[in-house]
Each structure stands twice: as structure tokens, then as C-alpha cells.
Amino acid sequence: MDYRHLGRSGLKVSRLALGTMNFGMVTDETASFSIMDQALDHGINLFDTADVYGGPQSPDMEQGYGISEEIIGRWLALGGRRERIVLATKVYQPMGTGPNDKYLSAYHIRKAAEDSLRRLQSDHIDLYQMHHIDRATPW
Numbered sequence: 001m002d003y004r005h006l007g008r009s010g011l012k013v014s015r016l017a018l019g020t021m022n023f024g025m026v027t028d029e030t031a032s033f034s035i036m037d038q039a040l041d042h043g044i045n046l047f048d049t050a051d052v053y054g055g056p057q058s059p060d061m062e063q064g065y066g067i068s069e070e071i072i073g074r075w076l077a078l079g080g081r082r083e084r085i086v087l088a089t090k091v092y093q094p095m096g097t098g099p100n101d102k103y104l105s106a107y108h109i110r111k112a113a114e115d116s117l118r119r120l121q122s123d124h125i126d127l128y129q130m131h132h133i134d135r136a137t138p139w
Contacts, residue, residue, distance in 0.1 A: 001043025006086065011126065013086050017046035024054030024067030032071045040084060047072065050090035050131055051116050065095055066119045073121035082122060089116050092131035104134035 003012040018039040023032040036047070054067025069089065076082050091112040094102035102108060116125060 003045075006127065011086055013046040014044045016044050017048050017088075018044050020047065020049040020068045020072060021053045023049075023071045029071050029074070033075050036072070036075050040081065045084060046086045046088065048088045050093070051095055051112055052090075052093035052131070066115070069116055069119035073119050077121045086126045087120065087122060088127035088129060089120070089125055090129045090131040091116075092134065104130060104137040
């Protein structure tokens, strides 16, 4: 596998990343675990997800959201894997029905990061990204 530096972070990441958008909704947990195992076995160390991945939006905003992160978290909990990957996730999309449950306010970013860490069963996120630009919130 070919690796490149991730910006100025000093981290080296595989040129190929594993996107996990379909984990949960399209790809069940067993298949998702197999995909992550194979990616790691082939040298892919950049795993990309988002808080919103895992299923369709539902009226109550509860079902589907966070499922991809939860699957990754259960895979990581099996041990010996967290230190082998660079874990990337994203924030922006609505994760609830309240006025501060979406976009890029400091409040939403803090809450979303805490929720992602809980679902991912990790004490850190290596790359935290804006899923979209929020023109109402200054950078």
C-alpha cells in the first residue's frame, strides 16, 4: 500500500480510504466487519465515516443515524485495531429535531463530537471534518 502525509498532521494515511457510508443501511454488521478486516489486511488505514451515516432519515431522527459509527465502534472494541487506523468522521447534518442539532455551531460540534466518540467507542477522532460549509457560522 502507498501512504501519504495527511496535510501537515504528520500522519501517514493510505492513498485509498475505506468509506463506510453504507454500513448499517445496505451492509449488515457481519459484512461490515469483514470489509474492515480485509481493508486493514490490505494496508488501508484511513477509515472514513460520519455521524449521519447508517440509514435513511426518519421523522423522529433517531433510527438510522449513527449506525455506521456504532458498527465501527463494535469492531474497534474487539481490540488491537484502534491504534492501526486513522479514524475520520464528520459533523453537520441534523442529528435531532432541535434548533441546535445541526450545522456547525460550537454547541453542535461539541455535542456531535462527544456522541461520535461514544458510538465509535474511542477516546479520540483523528480527523474531524465539516460535512458541508455552514455559511451562517464563521470559520
